[in-house]
Amino acid sequence: MKFDLRNNKDFLAGLLFILIGGLAVVIARDYPMGSAMRMGPGYFPTILGSILCLFGVYVMVRGIVSGERVKGEWGWKPLALIALSIVLFGFLIDRLGMIPALVAMFFVSAFAGREFRFKEVLLLAVLMSAFAAGVFVYGLKLPYPLFGSF
Amino acid sequence: MDILNNLVFGFTVAFSLQNLAYCFIGVLLGTLIGVLPGIGPLVTIAMLFPITFNLPAVPALIMLAGIYYGAQYGGSTTSILVNLPGETASAVTCLDGYQMARQGRAGPALAIAAIASFFAGCVGTLLIALAGPPLAEWALLFGAAEYFSLMLMGLTAAAVLTHGDMVKGFAMVVLGLLIGIVGTDVNSGMARYSFGVPELTDGVGFTVVAVGLFAVAEIVVNLELKEAREVFTSKITGLMPTGKDLKDSSWPMVRGTAVGAFFGVLPGTGPALSSFATYLLEKKIARDPSRFGEGAIEGVAAPEAANNAAAQTAFIPMLTLGIPASATMALMLGAMTIQGIVPGPQVMISNPDLFWGLIASMWIGNLMLVILNLPLVGVWVRLLRVPYRWLFPSIIMFSSLGNFSVNNSPVDVYLCAVVGVLGYILVKLECEPAPLLLGYVLGPLMEEYVRRALLISRGDPTVFFTRPISLAFMIATLLILVVMIAPAVRKKREEAH
Amino acid sequence: MSWRGQIPALVAAALLGAAQPAAAQVSASSAGYPGKPIRFIVPFPVGGIADIFARVIGQKFNDAWGQPVIVENRTGAGGNIAAEIVAKSAPDGYTLVMGSIGTHAVNVSLFSKLPYDPVKDFAPAALVIEADGLLVLHPSVPAKSVKELIALARTRPGQLSYASAGNGTASHLSGELFKSMAKVDMVHVPYKGNVPAITDLIGGQTSLLFATMPTVLPHVQAGRLKALAVTGSRRSPATPELPTIAEAALPGYEVTNWIGVFAPAATPREIIGKLNGEIIRIMQLPEIQARLANEGAKFVPKTPDEFSAFVKSEIAKWAKVIKESGARVD
Numbered sequence: 006m007k008f009d010l011r012n013n014k015d016f017l018a019g020l021l022f023i024l025i026g027g028l029a030v031v032i033a034r035d036y037p038m039g040s041a042m043r044m045g046p047g048y049f050p051t052i053l054g055s056i057l058c059l060f061g062v063y064v065m066v067r068g069i070v071s072g073e074r075v076k077g078e079w080g081w082k083p084l085a086l087i088a089l090s091i092v093l094f095g096f097l098i099d100r101l102g103m104i105p106a107l108v109a110m111f112f113v114s115a116f117a118g119r120e121f122r123f124k125e126v127l128l129l130a131v132l133m134s135a136f137a138a139g140v141f142v143y144g145l146k147l148p149y150p151l152f153g154s155f
Numbered sequence: 156m157d158i159l160n161n162l163v164f165g166f167t168v169a170f171s172l173q174n175l176a177y178c179f180i181g182v183l184l185g186t187l188i189g190v191l192p193g194i195g196p197l198v199t200i201a202m203l204f205p206i207t208f209n210l211p212a213v214p215a216l217i218m219l220a221g222i223y224y225g226a227q228y229g230g231s232t233t234s235i236l237v238n239l240p241g242e243t244a245s246a247v248t249c250l251d252g253y254q255m256a257r258q259g260r261a262g263p264a265l266a267i268a269a270i271a272s273f274f275a276g277c278v279g280t281l282l283i284a285l286a287g288p289p290l291a292e293w294a295l296l297f298g299a300a301e302y303f304s305l306m307l308m309g310l311t312a313a314a315v316l317t318h319g320d321m322v323k324g325f326a327m328v329v330l331g332l333l334i335g336i337v338g339t340d341v342n343s344g345m346a347r348y349s350f351g352v353p354e355l356t357d358g359v360g361f362t363v364v365a366v367g368l369f370a371v372a373e374i375v376v377n378l379e380l381k382e383a384r385e386v387f388t389s390k391i392t393g394l395m396p397t398g399k400d401l402k403d404s405s406w407p408m409v410r411g412t413a414v415g416a417f418f419g420v421l422p423g424t425g426p427a428l429s430s431f432a433t434y435l436l437e438k439k440i441a442r443d444p445s446r447f448g449e450g451a452i453e454g455v456a457a458p459e460a461a462n463n464a465a466a467q468t469a470f471i472p473m474l475t476l477g478i479p480a481s482a483t484m485a486l487m488l489g490a491m492t493i494q495g496i497v498p499g500p501q502v503m504i505s506n507p508d509l510f511w512g513l514i515a516s517m518w519i520g521n522l523m524l525v526i527l528n529l530p531l532v533g534v535w536v537r538l539l540r541v542p543y544r545w546l547f548p549s550i551i552m553f554s555s556l557g558n559f560s561v562n563n564s565p566v567d568v569y570l571c572a573v574v575g576v577l578g579y580i581l582v583k584l585e586c587e588p589a590p591l592l593l594g595y596v597l598g599p600l601m602e603e604y605v606r607r608a609l610l611i612s613r614g615d616p617t618v619f620f621t622r623p624i625s626l627a628f629m630i631a632t633l634l635i636l637v638v639m640i641a642p643a644v645r646k647k648r649e650e651a652h
Numbered sequence: 653m654s655w656r657g658q659i660p661a662l663v664a665a666a667l668l669g670a671a672q673p674a675a676a677q678v679s680a681s682s683a684g685y686p687g688k689p690i691r692f693i694v695p696f697p698v699g700g701i702a703d704i705f706a707r708v709i710g711q712k713f714n715d716a717w718g719q720p721v722i723v724e725n726r727t728g729a730g731g732n733i734a735a736e737i738v739a740k741s742a743p744d745g746y747t748l749v750m751g752s753i754g755t756h757a758v759n760v761s762l763f764s765k766l767p768y769d770p771v772k773d774f775a776p777a778a779l780v781i782e783a784d785g786l787l788v789l790h791p792s793v794p795a796k797s798v799k800e801l802i803a804l805a806r807t808r809p810g811q812l813s814y815a816s817a818g819n820g821t822a823s824h825l826s827g828e829l830f831k832s833m834a835k836v837d838m839v840h841v842p843y844k845g846n847v848p849a850i851t852d853l854i855g856g857q858t859s860l861l862f863a864t865m866p867t868v869l870p871h872v873q874a875g876r877l878k879a880l881a882v883t884g885s886r887r888s889p890a891t892p893e894l895p896t897i898a899e900a901a902l903p904g905y906e907v908t909n910w911i912g913v914f915a916p917a918a919t920p921r922e923i924i925g926k927l928n929g930e931i932i933r934i935m936q937l938p939e940i941q942a943r944l945a946n947e948g949a950k951f952v953p954k955t956p957d958e959f960s961a962f963v964k965s966e967i968a969k970w971a972k973v974i975k976e977s978g979a980r981v982d
Contacts, residue, residue, distance in 0.1 A: 042614025080379025
């Protein structure tokens with residue numbers, strides 16, 4: 006399976022470094038470079054981006070040579086659900102208030118788990134939201150509305 | 156014995172009912188904000204600053220100082236329990252502390268963290284009393300070139316010595332430096348890598364990076380398998396460290412304290428470098444370095460000692476020279492000036508009650524912290540018996556609320572999801588997040604120092620090699636590289652033959 | 653939107669047993685001002701003089717009006733970031749900035765592109781303090797007077813370096829003005845605020861610094877730094893033995909640092925008036941006056957209109973200086 010690049014861990018790591026490093030260098034072209042004595046805001050990031058690209062190339066080539074695969078499976082589903090639950094929380098807390106945001110977060114993130122028991126998640130969401138409301142809103146007096154927008 | 160008299164005098168000051176009470180409030184508050192992700196000691200002290208106007212100088216400073224070193228105690232708790240560093244300095248504690256918790260040894264890990272912190276706190280306090288002024292003088296020898304070389308050494312060591320392979324370690328450091336640069340350039344005022352998002356002109360917050368890289372990525376790793384896997388073993392072996400644990404941790408604690416005290420005195424390195432440095436040192440000299448990252452108790456004891464020792468010795472430049480080492484110290488200095496005390500070397504003579512009382516109170520505060528934290532160990536450990544399917548959404552809840560509370564900005568929450576995705580991918584590709592975090596913390600500082608060093612030297616890069624202290628760090632950096640690369644190259648050759 | 657750091661204060665208030673008023677509902681009318689917490693943005697790092705006075709004023713506002721004042725430090729870009737935030741905030745008196753000679757007089761000429769207009773975007777509320785700077789040297793620099801310093805700088809062009817608290821600060825401008833009037837060449841090394849600049853000067857990393865008096869005086873008294881002169885038009889009561897730079901060597905040299913409170917333009921006049929009156933009351937309290945005298949700073953009460961005229965005159969003065977000196981942002 007030497008040429009299965011899609012699951013080649015070093016190839017992918019190298020690719021990621023090259024992409025990020027390259028992006029950093031390209032964007033930094035808009036910033037003044039200055040000189041070594043008076044470095045402009047573009048100097049340091051350009052150097053860093055280039056170094057990252059070099060490391061990326063090395064890691065990538067090494068990956069092609071060794072062909073080592075990523076260990077285990079990719080957990081795309083839990084990753085997407087967890088990320089979604091966090092985004093949902095940020096999106097809702099401003100608009101619907103803290104409690105709806107937390108309940109939504111609990112339900113979406115619980116789907117990422119192996120078993121999903123509706124009653125259990127509901128109970129957990131209610132209990133933890135109440136706890137969070139107690140600690141953050143009543144205890145610490147954070148100005149977050151429990152329900153409703155800011 | 157002059158020092159003895161002074162210390163006795165300090166204790167009589169610190170033992171007044173009022174001072175004890177403020178010391179307690181300080182350390183309690185410190186522990187609390189240390190445990191909660193998001194809020195750090197700087198923000199807390201800035202907010203409490205006005206309250207201190209109405210207090211006499213001594214209790215005011217005792218309380219503010221308590222918050223500062225108390226936060227170092229609290230920061231390790233979430234690192235060990237859920238792989239979420241509460242403060243910058245406790246990021247390293249995640250590496251082995253969390254593994255210990257998974258092996259049912261959260262109790263000993265938490266206890267050793269508290270004990271190491273206490274030990275280091277006591278030594279640090281004593282150092283202020285005994286050697287404050289000469290240490291502060293020595294710290295003044297460090298200019299931009301020295302700091303840059305020191306940080307280069309720290310980053311090299313971090314890249315080389317953490318878990319996985321070296322080249323990826325370096326790449327992660329550089330990636331961290333780049334993330335650290337996001338935001339407004341201090342010299343020119345230019346917003347870099349902000350992609351038109353106004354919130355990004357302030358940079359990516361520490362909590363965002365720490366939560367995304369450590370907590371979120373770890374949760375997804377635990378959930379990726381279709382069949383159930385035990386995240387925390389149900390077999391919990393003892394709440395307190397065994398005799399062997401204590402024996403194993405005693406020297407790392409001493410070394411951690413020494414390293415931490417060294418970095419603490421230097422204004423301008425921040426607490427993160429000290430805990431990384433001592434962790435790497437322990438790993439280098441360990442008989443079996445492979446245990447590190449798998450739950451080695453030395454990997455908890457040494458960095459926890461280091462960050463607390465650093466928190467104590469950071470007071471040295473402020474108290475003896477009137478030079479604050481960090482923004483937090485600058486605020487405390489401000490609290491002193493507001494009270495009409497002129498900061499500087501004469502404080503020891505003009506306000507002995509403040510100087511010696513504060514030192515004595517630090518020792519008392521450390522004692523309070525250990526008394527406060529050891530009984531809590533049992534409570535924390537019980538938390539881990541909660542089924543993981545309940546635990547992980549709750550961790551996400553606290554992390555997200557913590558992220559949101561820093562700026563009340565949903566953008567921070569979104570960013571955390573992005574960093575979490577990146578963090579998970581990096582973990583899967585076997586890239587260690589710890590060097591990235593160190594790079595992220597040091598990135599803006601390194602840039603500032605290298606630019607300043609070259610400005611002062613009129614663009615002459617040999618400045619890093621002609622100044623003796625800087626040269627020493629550069630040589631050390633090279634040695635680290637040679638020592639680490641040589642065996643790898645030899646191995647490669649043998650394989651080729 | 654930002655409530656940065658409310659939490660610890662409130663926890664502490666609870667722990668200390670103090671009553672903390674809960675955040676009240678939004679009301680933009682000036683009659684009930686202030687009806688909710690005020691956000692007070694400081695363009696400088698914590699612990700500096702602008703920061704400390706912002707916190708003192710914030711606390712006194714709170715004592716008088718029962719509404720907390722949240723001080724936020726937004727440093728960087730010579731204070732432009734902080735000023736821009738306030739320029740673009742709602743003109744309701746709930747977002748204020750501690751402006752300075754940098755953000756509201758110098759930067760408009762110094763930076764090629766300023767994201768705000770220091771006159772059109774702001775309603776000046778009150779001048780807070782005026783303070784002289786102090787020219788200090790590392791003791792190893794062989795000059796005992798301003799004249800000797802100038803002579804030294806001429807024999808070693810480009811070799812002396814002067815530190816500053818950052819681009820566009822009074823300390824930077826003092827250096828640029830000095831360079832252009834004395835016709836010498838020195839390298840400018842910007843720092844993030846006075847404190848790190850002083851630390852490096854004490855360590856001998858740079859040669860000299862024009863510093864704000866209160867932060868640097870203790871080090872002069874301890875003999876770690878050598879003071880040559882003050883930057884104001886008159887000798888300072890805190891250091892009567894030191895000449896002004898004008899009388900020592902460069903007639904006409906004068907830099908006086910100042911800070912003042914600004915609200916966004918179009919803030920109701922009654923709110924501006926209320927802020928002005930309260931700040932004048934606070935600054936004339938005996939305990940504040942005593943502190944100012946110790947530190948070579950002074951407070952001259954100015955109405956909002958007088959302050960506004962003052963700002964305009966400062967802008968004109970610095971535009972001329974910057975043009976003549978060719979100062980630029982590094």
